[in-house]
Amino acid sequence: MAAESMKMSTTASSMCNNNFSNGSRRPLPLSPRRLLCLNNALRRTHSLSSSSSSLSKFFGSVLLDSTAPPKPSSTPRKEQRRGNFSVFAMAADAESKRAVPLDDYRNIGIMAHIDAGKTTTTERILYYTGRNYKIGEVHEGTATMDWMEQEQERGITITSAATTTFWDKHRINIIDTPGHVDFTLEVERALRVLDGAICLFDSVAGVEPQSETVWRQADKYGVPRICFVNKMDRMGANFFRTRDMIVTNLGAKPLVLQIPIGAEDNFQGVVDLIKMKAIVWSGEELGAKFEYQDVPADLQELAKDYKAQLIENIVELDDEAMLGYLEGVEPDEETIKKLIRKGTIAGNFVPVLCGSAFKNKGVQPLLDAVVDYLPSPLDVPPMKGTDPDDPEVTIERAASDEEPFSGLAFKIMSDSFVGSLTFVRVYSGKLMAGASVLNSNKGKKERIGRLLEMHANSREDVKVALAGDIIALAGMKDTNTGETLCDPDKPIVLERMEFPDPVIKVAIEPKTKADVDKMSMGLVKLAQEDPSFHFSRDEETNQTVIEGMGELHLDIIVDRLRREFKVDATVGAPQVNYRESISRTSEVRYVHKKQSGGQGQFADILMRFEPMESGSGYEFKSEIKGGSVPKEYIPGVMRGLEECMSNGVLAGFPVVDVRAVLVDGTYHDVDSSVLAFQLAARGAFREGIRKAGPRLLEPIMRVEVVTPEEHLGDVIGDLNSRRGQINSFGDKPGNLKVVDSLVPLAEMFQYVSTLRGMTKGRASYTMQLAKFDVVPQHIQTQLSEKEEAVTA
Numbered sequence: 001m002a003a004e005s006m007k008m009s010t011t012a013s014s015m016c017n018n019n020f021s022n023g024s025r026r027p028l029p030l031s032p033r034r035l036l037c038l039n040n041a042l043r044r045t046h047s048l049s050s051s052s053s054s055l056s057k058f059f060g061s062v063l064l065d066s067t068a069p070p071k072p073s074s075t076p077r078k079e080q081r082r083g084n085f086s087v088f089a090m091a092a093d094a095e096s097k098r099a100v101p102l103d104d105y106r107n108i109g110i111m112a113h114i115d116a117g118k119t120t121t122t123e124r125i126l127y128y129t130g131r132n133y134k135i136g137e138v139h140e141g142t143a144t145m146d147w148m149e150q151e152q153e154r155g156i157t158i159t160s161a162a163t164t165t166f167w168d169k170h171r172i173n174i175i176d177t178p179g180h181v182d183f184t185l186e187v188e189r190a191l192r193v194l195d196g197a198i199c200l201f202d203s204v205a206g207v208e209p210q211s212e213t214v215w216r217q218a219d220k221y222g223v224p225r226i227c228f229v230n231k232m233d234r235m236g237a238n239f240f241r242t243r244d245m246i247v248t249n250l251g252a253k254p255l256v257l258q259i260p261i262g263a264e265d266n267f268q269g270v271v272d273l274i275k276m277k278a279i280v281w282s283g284e285e286l287g288a289k290f291e292y293q294d295v296p297a298d299l300q301e302l303a304k305d306y307k308a309q310l311i312e313n314i315v316e317l318d319d320e321a322m323l324g325y326l327e328g329v330e331p332d333e334e335t336i337k338k339l340i341r342k343g344t345i346a347g348n349f350v351p352v353l354c355g356s357a358f359k360n361k362g363v364q365p366l367l368d369a370v371v372d373y374l375p376s377p378l379d380v381p382p383m384k385g386t387d388p389d390d391p392e393v394t395i396e397r398a399a400s401d402e403e404p405f406s407g408l409a410f411k412i413m414s415d416s417f418v419g420s421l422t423f424v425r426v427y428s429g430k431l432m433a434g435a436s437v438l439n440s441n442k443g444k445k446e447r448i449g450r451l452l453e454m455h456a457n458s459r460e461d462v463k464v465a466l467a468g469d470i471i472a473l474a475g476m477k478d479t480n481t482g483e484t485l486c487d488p489d490k491p492i493v494l495e496r497m498e499f500p501d502p503v504i505k506v507a508i509e510p511k512t513k514a515d516v517d518k519m520s521m522g523l524v525k526l527a528q529e530d531p532s533f534h535f536s537r538d539e540e541t542n543q544t545v546i547e548g549m550g551e552l553h554l555d556i557i558v559d560r561l562r563r564e565f566k567v568d569a570t571v572g573a574p575q576v577n578y579r580e581s582i583s584r585t586s587e588v589r590y591v592h593k594k595q596s597g598g599q600g601q602f603a604d605i606l607m608r609f610e611p612m613e614s615g616s617g618y619e620f621k622s623e624i625k626g627g628s629v630p631k632e633y634i635p636g637v638m639r640g641l642e643e644c645m646s647n648g649v650l651a652g653f654p655v656v657d658v659r660a661v662l663v664d665g666t667y668h669d670v671d672s673s674v675l676a677f678q679l680a681a682r683g684a685f686r687e688g689i690r691k692a693g694p695r696l697l698e699p700i701m702r703v704e705v706v707t708p709e710e711h712l713g714d715v716i717g718d719l720n721s722r723r724g725q726i727n728s729f730g731d732k733p734g735n736l737k738v739v740d741s742l743v744p745l746a747e748m749f750q751y752v753s754t755l756r757g758m759t760k761g762r763a764s765y766t767m768q769l770a771k772f773d774v775v776p777q778h779i780q781t782q783l784s785e786k787e788e789a790v791t792a
């Protein structure tokens, strides 16, 4: 046994030498943290095997890993595509030769709370990557990414603009996403098609509510990210507080790669913990020079401490590195970067960097980090989809030019030159200009006109788009946001994007007859671009109703109707989009029977309605056994229920979080039909929902107000009068107080002007949907009475 242990130790130590042959052989002190690591390593070893000595098992497991057979490195080549779509095969010719290998692609988004500096950072990235020669400043209204007129006037980012740029031979496709909560969908869309993200924080405000929202969205899509603590030059900047908030507010594990040198007016640069060198910028102007210097004496201890934490976190990911570490060897720079990349992509931690985009400090190392740590399309799982003919069959598409073409349309934008642009993320294969592709959601073919590579304010015609590309297609006719385009010979429907339901609506009426047609056309186009925007005609009031995610969202829509479609319209007061649900299970038998000469109608069903968890939507289930309701009539039941779901029994709002179960039924050989079952389902729905304790739900918003202390009392009093529930108070630098509360959306209309008046314009607020909750009885009664008056 002793001999065996000895042999294993020798093997492990020689492997260690190999691995760190280029590394420094500085002995590391056996700090309490190292002891903890050693302990963890031993515990991990235990879980690998329960017998024998822990250390020898640990070495044994290392040996085992290193001798495992290598994984196949590439996807097998698929069979050659055939027929009239040879245009896909043609793409293999010279024109389509890859200029940039796929593993040098980075498809990234930049996301954060409103005003954290996304647009400014993107502008700097474009400057430093050489695409932009004249920088646009947001506050001067000339930023390149914020190209829409309204964005420039309002100084906010409304729509994502995709842009392609290059850094260190890597192709970086960037999508700038808006921070305002009304445009959350834009963030979702970007997340769906991107492989990695930069999360920006304002170093004064730290982790703000919208950063939490986008963080959770990024979690949902499993997007690896790096953090950039921006605005280090601002008064009250605090890198370490922001780092702590990443832990407390986001529940994430920050991996600090840089610490700041100075702050506020005195912010000079950063200490690069990997190189253990200071990077100091000599000015604040664009293109300001920087140089590597020794770490300032007063930061050396702190830098060493953070470096030790960095190393301890990364060696956890690799047995060989851990072994070396335990023997006192620090991994070399290459190994450190490799492990940071591994842990970032796996979601073990998030690298944290800092700087000031506005003062041009920290942008180049941020770009290096994008290249070094964010995934390429090859590092993320293959795209999943289903067979359009059989949704039960799952298909996977690896990121490879050799696979059949598949891509997802994630954004449509009106364009004054080419009509409209459809932005597509190509997941696999090649797409040639002139090819005919299949829109597999609609089962329709579309011809690709021009393929355009987009830059912030210019475009370049290209002949072919390859796996990993984000490309704009001009002149698509039938493709909407979220739909799949694919090779017609190898069809696939990629996983769909989820779109939130609107929470607010307003009536809108064209001012003149001439505006009627223009408005319809405009609404159709805008809805095609933006799936979180809906419009409909209210039959009772004969008005057009537009629905969206907030007042600002609808405000922008009306503004775009006026500017882009020249429609003059009167807009009503905003109203909340309530929902209806049930509070208990009900069972109802409904017989639809009609016998008035000729063939009769007969359908008999037993339905059960069950409440489901908040956010579950609607579900139908059939428990029919032995054909008591024949298969061909079940679609009739489903249709009948679906018709009623948009029109609840209390006040006509959509019904959610309900499972409708078809339990039993009977039919008649002659008189039963799909229609009869459809009508029976409608009757069962009305009776069943009434018996199931129907209740009205309203959107509850999380509202965060930042106010000077002297206005705190007024702000709280006002929130209370709006049925608000105060969750917590906090402090912000500059004698500011933060109030975190939950308030029904119905009480928040025009809050912006009330808050402005109350605090002389010195307070600000953010608001986002937190949940749907039951409406108090007296308000429910008012709404039901209103609905009854309209229907009468």
Ligand SMILES: Nc1nc2c(ncn2[C@@H]2O[C@H](COP(=O)(O)OP(=O)(O)OP(=O)(O)O)[C@@H](O)[C@H]2O)c(=O)[nH]1
Residues within 6 Å of the ligand: 112, 113, 114, 115, 116, 117, 118, 119, 120, 121, 138, 139, 155, 156, 157, 158, 177, 178, 179, 180, 230, 231, 232, 233, 234, 355, 356, 357, 358, 359
């Ligand atoms: N002091 C300072 N100001 C900055 C910095 N970065 C951005 N700003 C300023 O902060 C404001 C907001 O910056 P933007 O780049 O528009 O922020 P954004 O996140 O794109 O904003 P939205 O798209 O509207 O969410 C502008 O006035 C910028 O000039 C920085 O590093 N330091």
